[in-house]
Amino acid sequence: EAGVVQSPRYKIIEKKQPVAFWCNPISGHNTLYWYLQNLGQGPELLIRYENEEAVDDSQLPKDRFSAERLKGVDSTLKIQPAELGDSAVYLCASSFGAQTGNEQFFGPGTRLTVL
Amino acid sequence: GNSVTQMEGPVTLSEEAFLTINCTYTATGYPSLFWYVQYPGEGLQLLLKATKADDKGSNKGFEATYRKETTSFHLEKGSVQVSDSAVYFCALTPNTGGFKTIFGAGTRLFVKA
Numbered sequence: 001e002a003g004v005v006q007s008p009r010y011k012i013i014e015k016k017q018p019v020a021f022w023c024n025p026i027s028g029h030n031t032l033y034w035y036l037q038n039l040g041q042g043p044e045l046l047i048r049y050e051n052e053e054a055v056d057d058s059q060l061p062k063d064r065f066s067a068e069r070l071k072g073v074d075s076t077l078k079i080q081p082a083e084l085g086d087s088a089v090y091l092c093a094s095s096f097g098a099q100t101g102n103e104q105f106f107g108p109g110t111r112l113t114v115l
Numbered sequence: 116g117n118s119v120t121q122m123e124g125p126v127t128l129s130e131e132a133f134l135t136i137n138c139t140y141t142a143t144g145y146p147s148l149f150w151y152v153q154y155p156g157e158g159l160q161l162l163l164k165a166t167k168a169d170d171k172g173s174n175k176g177f178e179a180t181y182r183k184e185t186t187s188f189h190l191e192k193g194s195v196q197v198s199d200s201a202v203y204f205c206a207l208t209p210n211t212g213g214f215k216t217i218f219g220a221g222t223r224l225f226v227k228a
Contacts, residue, residue: 003158004158040220040221041220041221042119042204042206042218042219042220042221043159043204043218044218045215045216048215055213056213056215091158091159093158093159098208098214099214100146100147100166100208100209100210100214101147101164101166101208102208103149103161103164104159104161104216105160105161106151106158106159106160107158108156108157108158109158
């Protein structure tokens with residue numbers, strides 16, 4: 001069974017440029033998460049989808065970040081324009097629902113460097 | 116609000132040594148507790164979990180017990196191997212208020228042969 005797929009794995013851009021990350025969750029998983037992981041820190045939730053609906057985007061900086069999950073399957077996270085402080089690893093995860101005991105399955109992440 | 120605090124690393128051990136990584140949490144109600152592991156170059160993967168007080172999660176020789184009275188979920192292994200070198204994250208998912216998972220900062224473990 002394929003795991004969570006993310007692309008690209010690495011991205012280097014100059015500040016003020018746009019960037020987009022793509023995620024394909026495990027087949028059948030209706031819940032999809034985007035996390036931000038700074039160096040030496042644990043993942044922090046940016047947005048959670050239940051099917052096509054964003055049910056928790058309270059931590060997403062909406063002035064420059066946007067996300068979509070149009071058909072309730074794969075998802076794209078965009079930053080426009082990127083800032084130096086956005087350099088981090090962006091993780092995608094998926095699960096069968098978001099109930100308290102459910103395991104989340106993570107992709108390998110996209111490491112973003114903003115110069 | 117909810118939070119997770121785990122011991123700072125790095126932790127360096129010799130092969131076959133005993134491992135403890137401390138984790139304490141703050142949460143209302145009865146959250147589920149998790150340990151995730153991240154091997155170099157890979158995504159996080161679930162190591163073990165416990166969903167109610169006094170439950171013990173176990174996997175690959177690792178164990179952790181959900182202690183409600185001390186709000187702790189310490190990770191232990193009796194004899195570590197070089198292949199256990201990784202970053203370990205303690206996490207909780209509350210059972211109320213939106214199910215937002217909170218992760219600790221991670222503890223890096225190095226095991227020397």
